[in-house]
Amino acid sequence: EVQLVESGGNLVQPGGSLRLSCAASGFTFSSYWMSWVRQAPGKGLEWVANLNQDGNEKHYVDSVKGRFTISRDNAKNTLYLQMNSLRAEDTALYYCARGGLWCPYWGQGTLVTVSS
Amino acid sequence: DIVMTQTPLSSPVTLGQPASISCRSSQSLVHSDGNTYLSWLQQRPGQPPRLLIYKISNRFSGVPDRFSGSGAGTDFTLKISRVEAEDVGVYYCMQGTQFPRTFGQGTKVEIK
Numbered sequence: 001e002v003q004l005v006e007s008g009g010n011l012v013q014p015g016g017s018l019r020l021s022c023a024a025s026g027f028t029f030s031s032y033w034m035s036w037v038r039q040a041p042g043k044g045l046e047w048v049a050n051l052n053q054d055g056n057e058k059h060y061v062d063s064v065k066g067r068f069t070i071s072r073d074n075a076k077n078t079l080y081l082q083m084n085s086l087r088a089e090d091t092a093l094y095y096c097a098r099g100g101l102w103c104p105y106w107g108q109g110t111l112v113t114v115s116s
Numbered sequence: 117d118i119v120m121t122q123t124p125l126s127s128p129v130t131l132g133q134p135a136s137i138s139c140r141s142s143q144s145l146v147h148s149d150g151n152t153y154l155s156w157l158q159q160r161p162g163q164p165p166r167l168l169i170y171k172i173s174n175r176f177s178g179v180p181d182r183f184s185g186s187g188a189g190t191d192f193t194l195k196i197s198r199v200e201a202e203d204v205g206v207y208y209c210m211q212g213t214q215f216p217r218t219f220g221q222g223t224k225v226e227i228k
Contacts, residue, residue: 035217037165044206044208044219044220044221044222045157045159045165045208045210045219045222046219047210047216047217047218047219050217059215059216060216061216062117062216095164095165097165100212101153101170101212102153102155102167102170102171102210102212103155103157103165103167103210104167104170104176104177105167106164106165106166106167107164108164109164
């Protein structure tokens with residue numbers, strides 16, 4: 001069974017940093033593109049970033065470029081999102097999803113709140 | 117960026133009746149590889165999104181056959197042939213043809 005479990009969400013002050021993790025199991029992690037998608041409270045879905053199987057091709061939405069870094073450790077079956085210079089508008093539930101062209105599997109999400 | 121526009125934004129439906137959601141993209145979603153990467157997701161209240169349809173009309177594993185997708189180019193439709201109580205939620209289209217990936221605003225399906 002495919003499982004994606006996010007962790008690392010927390011309350012952080014504006015300008016602060018967080019690293020999100022997504023532990024994958026039930027499939028060959030190193031064979032798939034992986035994505036981060038977020039959802040602000042009461043709002044729709046927003047794609048944040050994704051990367052290819054070996055992590056050398058990465059793409060970001062403009063609003064996070066230069067602040068967020070997506071990465072993966074295929075030996076640990078784990079996806080990461082390093083988030084720096086956090087802003088109030090980054091407050092959201094962050095989902096990890098398998099896939100780059102479409103996303104058939106999603107985690108339950110981890111909540112990031114940026115507030116003073 | 118490709119803008120995805122869904123209509124309607126809200127759809128009150130009677131149980132057992134059909135429902136239809138439209139998704140229009142600001143540019144053609146035909147990829148250089150010839151495929152069209154338009155997918156549909158369902159998000160039930162309090163749940164993560166769930167993939168229903170990928171590449172316009174391919175039903176994902178375990179998705180009931182009352183869900184169907186159609187369309188081409190820039191115009192796409194999700195149809196529910198007979199709405200059931202468990203279909204309540206928000207439906208999103210998503211394009212995977214171009215970066216950044218983008219979603220429609222979401223269409224809320226509720227029971228009348």
